[in-house]
Amino acid sequence: MNPTSSTVVSPRPARWWQREPVRSVRRWVEPFAQPARFLRAVWELPRFMREYHRYRKLAGDTMRPTARDLQPVFGQRGSHEIDHHYIYLNAWAARRVLARRPAEHIDVGSQLSFTSVLSASLPVRVVEFRPVPLNLAGIRFVEGSILALPFASGSLPSVSCLHVIEHIGLARYGDPLDPAGTMKAARELARVLAPGGELLVGLPVGRARVCFNAHRIHDSTQVLALFPELRLVEYSGVDDAGRFEENRPLAQLDGCEYACGFFRFTK
The missing domain is CATH 3.40.50.150 (Vaccinia Virus protein VP39)
Incomplete structure (x- = not known):
């Protein structure tokens, strides 16, 4: 069917793996999933948690991050990863x-x-x-x-x-x-x-x-x-x-x- 100007097209619902809280879990699992990155992620996790809590205090009520939306990124300090x-x-x-x-x-x-x-x-x-x-x-x-x-x-x-x-x-x-x-x-x-x-x-x-x-x-x-x-x-x-x-x-x-x-x- 070709939609006309009066037709309302509903967006396709997200797949189960695209929904929260599954996406929230994936954001935490992915940095630890590859063996080459696992030790680096474990090493940097305490720093990440310290900086997260410090940021929440600094942010106050302005765009304060929630635990649900955390997305840790490890291994990108000090140098670029270049192919x-x-x-x-x-x-x-x-x-x-x-x-x-x-x-x-x-x-x-x-x-x-x-x-x-x-x-x-x-x-x-x-x-x-x-x-x-x-x-x-x-x-x-x-x-x-x-x-x-x-x-x-x-x-x-x-x-x-x-x-x-x-x-x-x-x-x-x-x-x-x-x-x-x-x-x-x-x-x-x-x-x-x-x-x-x-x-x-x-x-x-x-x-x-x-x-x-x-x-x-x-x-x-x-x-x-x-x-x-x-x-x-x-x-x-x-x-x-x-x-x-x-x-x-x-x-x-x-x-x-x-x-x-x-x-x-x-x-």
Whole structure:
């Protein structure tokens, strides 16, 4: 039924796990639920309780927090929690795209934080394996597979695929098992790239291996072999310590355990 101006549409009732007091319990349980964070949460809990009671005294009757609405957040004092791979990779790729200013940029499966921010500067079309419930000006989503991209061969002058191809064929995101998944994805990216266009690819580099079902890690020689039709223009990246450098020597990160290589190719 299509609602008219006189139709009152009732909001959908919240699911049981979205209601209070279940949400209140979840806010307390989540900081302790992960083993890596449990000890930190236990260590910081006494401080949290002291500061909560002190804040209540300071607030008086102005926005005084209640026990029902407490939402403890632990482990964020003193330093930022940074994923060096994604922070540097997304910034690096955005700068390369904006330097060229294509009429439209095509991205395949990268972080939505990258493509949504990039779309504020130029039109972006994103190919996603799963539906994306976003509605933003400047960005369009196309459901499709990286193994069969919905574009003609040699038709795209500006393409990115960041921290994606290492997952293909490992079923991590519901895709079919395929030991050749990364190689097939690379071939599709190269196929759709236009002559003179640029392809930005980011993926884990270092000691070559398969970490099933999280990702594959390649050394630099293997990555170049994935794109035999393309020419490498730039190789930058982040090492195991989170240090970012532009224009690294090609094999510099091959001895790492889990580094990230940023490859800029042209055809």
